[in-house]
Amino acid sequence: MAAREGNITKAARKLNVTQPSLSELISDLEYNLKVQLFERLPRGVRLTPQGERLYLYARKVVEEHEAFEESFYEKEDNIRGELKIITYPFVGAEWLIPSLNKFIKNYPAVDIKIHLEPENINPAEADITLATYIPHQPHLIQKPLFSARTHLFASKDYLKRYGIPQTPEDLDNHRLITYRGNYYSTDRSINLLLHTGLKANEPLRKSKLEIDSLNGMMNAALQGYGIVELPNYQVVLNSGLEIVLPNIYGEDIMLYYIFLANRKNSKKLNKVYEYFLKSGIKL
Structure with missing residues (x-):
């Protein structure tokens, strides 16, 4: 989180911990690894080359673990568990919320969490992202939903x-x-x-x-x-x-249904996409 935010105070706030405790945790990790992971700047932090390598490796491990866990517990017609969605405030309020009516009735075992972000959306923070196309991201699958102007x-x-x-x-x-x-x-x-x-x-x-x-x-x-x-x-x-x-x-601006490529076989994510296409609710 500190790597993404570029600021320990902001990262601590998102993680619901205190800034000193997060700083101490980072210092302990650097001591145990015997490398400096962050470069301290006047207004924040940024990863060192060693920190960047560790961050990319850790992110890959977490993503693969989450993808395996999802596919392991999923059943063909019985999807359940948490579903995190990130999208723009207007899309979320005026299209996503009304579109979920039948989905919630058909899949009562799915708990939905929606985060509205006006810009700088990070698909790694959710199961599904509803946003415009994100270029130069081969690790993402981006399926078109609808366009507007x-x-x-x-x-x-x-x-x-x-x-x-x-x-x-x-x-x-x-x-x-x-x-x-x-x-x-x-x-x-x-x-x-x-x-x-x-x-x-x-x-x-x-x-x-x-x-x-x-x-x-x-x-x-x-x-x-x-x-x-x-x-x-x-x-x-x-x-x-x-x-x-x-x-x-x-x-014309196309809105895409975006998720991590390592979850391309997720029954839950593919079923949600099919639902949105068939819902008939248009922005």
């Missing part, structure tokens, strides 16, 4: 009050709701409102309201605070918001 939305009240933009340039005169302003990541870019229709030398538009939550952005738009860019998930399309400038939209 972003559109511009506004409430009827807002459009009645401020008018309907007819061209991208009209956005200069509107209130804009954005995700962290001019935000970009390899997962997704949600900033069409700030640059669409601008010339190369023109400054970006300014946000009227910045929120680091898609749920918050949708609720702000429903309150009539401005125009927002959101994915065309079913929950958004059914919310009452109106699509603005329908010819302006983002690229």
Whole structure:
């Protein structure tokens, strides 16, 4: 955990132990192995070359053990035990939770734990990850679930009050709701409102309201605070918001069902994937 977090205090918090006890445990391990595993930095720690070798070996051992344990106890039609899922907050709240209704009824012996993470998702921390494609990870199996694209939305009240933009340039005169302003990541870019229709030398538009939550952005738009860019998930399309400038939209973004390759024969993980495909619930 300390290797992943790059900070002993943060790692201790996640492990539910005190920072001094975790530091002492690391020091004892280094003493017994007679090597330095971490390089101490002003704002955290990082693995030494020897520490990196040990970390990779230990992670492989843990993953293989968990994969063996899962396959050993699994039966064809009787899956049970804990199921950990990591995904984005909006996907988890608006798609995953409603999708699990029949699964929970059909598999009462499965205990589900859901962790919502806006970015920097680590598939090694869960059985299943629902996220965009993670490149350069041959140890992962990534199966497509569905795709979506972003559109511009506004409430009827807002459009009645401020008018309907007819061209991208009209956005200069509107209130804009954005995700962290001019935000970009390899997962997704949600900033069409700030640059669409601008010339190369023109400054970006300014946000009227910045929120680091898609749920918050949708609720702000429903309150009539401005125009927002959101994915065309079913929950958004059914919310009452109106699509603005329908010819302006983002690229298709595929959501994947991701798990460790050494668990490719897991009946539980494959059955959950089949369930999601057959559930018929779309974002």
